[in-house]
Amino acid sequence: MKLDSSFTAIVTGGASGLGEATARGLAAKGVKVGIFDMNEERGEMVASEIGGTFAKVNVADTESVDAGLDALRAANGQERIMVNCAGIGGAEKTVARKRDTGAIVPHDIERYVRIININLIGSFICASKSAAGMMALEPTEPDGERGIIINTASVAAQDGQIGQVAYSSSKGGILAMALPMARDLAREGIRVNTILPGFYETPIYQQMNDNVKDALRAHVQFPNRFGNPAEYAQVVEFMCEHTYINGEYIRTDAGARMPPR
Numbered sequence: 001m002k003l004d005s006s007f008t009a010i011v012t013g014g015a016s017g018l019g020e021a022t023a024r025g026l027a028a029k030g031v032k033v034g035i036f037d038m039n040e041e042r043g044e045m046v047a048s049e050i051g052g053t054f055a056k057v058n059v060a061d062t063e064s065v066d067a068g069l070d071a072l073r074a075a076n077g078q079e080r081i082m083v084n085c086a087g088i089g090g091a092e093k094t095v096a097r098k099r100d101t102g103a104i105v106p107h108d109i110e111r112y113v114r115i116i117n118i119n120l121i122g123s124f125i126c127a128s129k130s131a132a133g134m135m136a137l138e139p140t141e142p143d144g145e146r147g148i149i150i151n152t153a154s155v156a157a158q159d160g161q162i163g164q165v166a167y168s169s170s171k172g173g174i175l176a177m178a179l180p181m182a183r184d185l186a187r188e189g190i191r192v193n194t195i196l197p198g199f200y201e202t203p204i205y206q207q208m209n210d211n212v213k214d215a216l217r218a219h220v221q222f223p224n225r226f227g228n229p230a231e232y233a234q235v236v237e238f239m240c241e242h243t244y245i246n247g248e249y250i251r252t253d254a255g256a257r258m259p260p261r
Contacts, residue, residue, distance in 0.1 A: 001140065001141060001145060001148070001240055001241050001243055002241060003026065003029040003030065003031055003237060003240055003241060004029065004030045004031070005030040005031070005032065006140075007030075007031045007032070007080050007081060008031065008032045008033075008034070008076045008077050008078065008079045008080060008081070009023075009026050009031050009032070009033050009034065009079055009080070009081035009082070009083065010033075010034045010035075010036060010069075010072055010079045010081070010082050010083070010126075010130065011023045011026070011033060011034070011035055011036070011083045011085060012036040012037070012057070012059050012082075012083070012084050012085055012086035012122070012123075012126055013036070013037055013059075013084075013085035013086030013087060014033070014035030014036060014037055014043065014046065014085065015035060015037035015039045015042040015043035015045075015046055015054075016037075016039065016042060016202070016203055017085070017200070017202035017203055017204070017229060018085050018152065018197060018200060018202060018229050018232045018233075019035075019037070019083070019085030019086065020046055020229065021228075021229030021230050021232055021233040022083050022085060022229075022232065022233045022236050023035055023046060023047075023050060023052060024046070024049075024050055024230075024233070025230065025233030025234065025236065025237055026081070026083075026233070026236070026237070027050035027051060027052055028050075029237065031081065032052070032076040032077070033047075033050060033052035033053075033076075034047075034052060034053045034054070034055065034072035034075070034076055034079065035047050035052060035053070035054045035055070036055055036057035036059060036065075036068050036072075036086065036126070037054070037056070037057070037086070038056060038057070038058060040054075040056045043056065053071070053072055053075045053076060055067070055068035055071045055072055056068075058122075059084075059086045059118060059122030059123070059125060059126055060117040060118045060121055060122040060125070062125055062129075065125050065126055065129055066129070069129060069130070069133070073133070078133045078134065078136070078137055079130060079133065079134070079147070080134060080137065080140065080146065080147035080148070081147060081148055081150075081240060082126060082127060082130035082131075082147070082148075082149045082150070083149075083150045083152075083236055084122075084123040084126055084127060084149075084150070084151045084152055084174075085152045086118065086119075086122055086123075086126075087118060087119040087122075087123075087152065087170070088114070088115060088118050088119065089115075089167050089204060090111055090115055090166055090167060091163040091164065091167075092107050092108060092111060092112075092163055092165075092166065093107065093162065093163050093165070094106070094107050094165050095107065107165065107166070111166065112165075112166040112169075115166040115167060115169075115170050116166065116169060116170050116173075118170075119167070119170035119171065119173075119174065120169075120170040120171075120173040120174055123151050123152075123174055123177075124177065127149045127151065127177075127181065127192070130147075130149060131147075131149060131185055131188070131190050134146045134147035134188070134190050135188045135190070139189050141189075141243060143189070143243070144189040145189045145190075145191070145243055146188060146189040146190050147189075147190050147191075148190065148191045148192070148193070148239065148240055149181070149185075149190065149191070149192045149193075150192075150193050150194070150195065150236055150239055150240075151174050151177065151178065151192070151193075151194045151195075152174070152194070152195055152197065153171040153172070153174040153175040153194050153195065153196045153249065154167070154168075154171040154196055154197060155196050155197070155198045155251060155253050155256065155257075155258055156168045156171050156258065157171035157172040157174065157175040157196060158172075158175070158196070158251075159257055159258045160172075160258065161258050161259065161260060162260055171196075174194060175194055175196065175249055177192075177194075178192055178193060178194040178247055178248065178249055179247045182246050182247030183247065186246075191243070191245070191246040191247075192246065192247060193239045193245055193246065193247070193248050193249065193250075194248070194249040194250075195232065195235055195236070195239075195249070195250055195252060196249055196250065196251040196252065196253070197227065197232055197252050197253065198220070198227065198251070198252065198253025198254065198256045199216050199217070199220065199226045199227065199253070199256065200226055200227040200228070200229055200231075200232060201226045201227065201228060201229065202229060213226070219256045219257060219258065219259055220253070220254045220255065220256040221254055221255030221256065222254060222255060223254055224254070225254075227252065227253075227254065231252065232252060235250060235252055
């Protein structure tokens with residue numbers, strides 16, 4: 001699969017961070033890019049700058065995803081590339097003890113469900129519905145390839161920190177989807193892969209103070225820095241073009257392993 005103007009992609013969470021870098025990287029290759037995001041102003045801006053299209057979509061809502069797919073497919077045609085980058089974080093222990101009162105407080109269930117719904121279920125909804133559209137396409141390669149789905153997990157899927165039980169659960173689920181989903185779609189010529197990013201210069205990390213960032217960077221091996229979102233986008237492009245990578249995951253973390261806290 002050589003990326004060029006014959007391909008159409010959808011990037012969820014494409015208005016910022018890793019998703020924005022992916023949208024820009026694919027567009028630079030000539031790919032027609034559609035963006036899903038809840039940030040309408042920024043999404044429209046990024047889409048305009050890359051010559052793409054935007055749809056305001058809540059990935060955890062099936063009707064919203066359906067409407068977004070209809071809009072982007074009407075503009076660009078059926079996507080052959082779906083990259084799921086939409087997601088949220090949150091820090092809370094399974095059970096916490098309040099320092100001031102000593103009260104024992106379990107994890108907020110609504111917050112846990114929200115993180116699972118957006119990160120894990122949202123990725124599955126977009127992947128499943130995109131694959132259904134891809135299955136109606138003619139193959140682009142002699143071996144029958146029709147398209148690719150790339151999901152974004154996190155290194156927290158494998159070594160989540162204290163307070164990341166909800167986030168790690170959601171990302172661990174994304175990691176666990178890769179192989180069975182790839183097997184489900186193998187006969188249809190649709191590949192499925194997953195990326196596990198470490199610490200990247202995204203809006204979440206840019207808001208941290210220098211002390212926190214220095215503490216995180218201390219666990220990065222080489223190069224000892226935060227990743228550039230464009231480097232994540234390069235992995236997406238590599239996975240698209242390397243058609244023998246399927247049902248796999250790649251950690252992009254410069255050898256970092258997250259400590260307990």
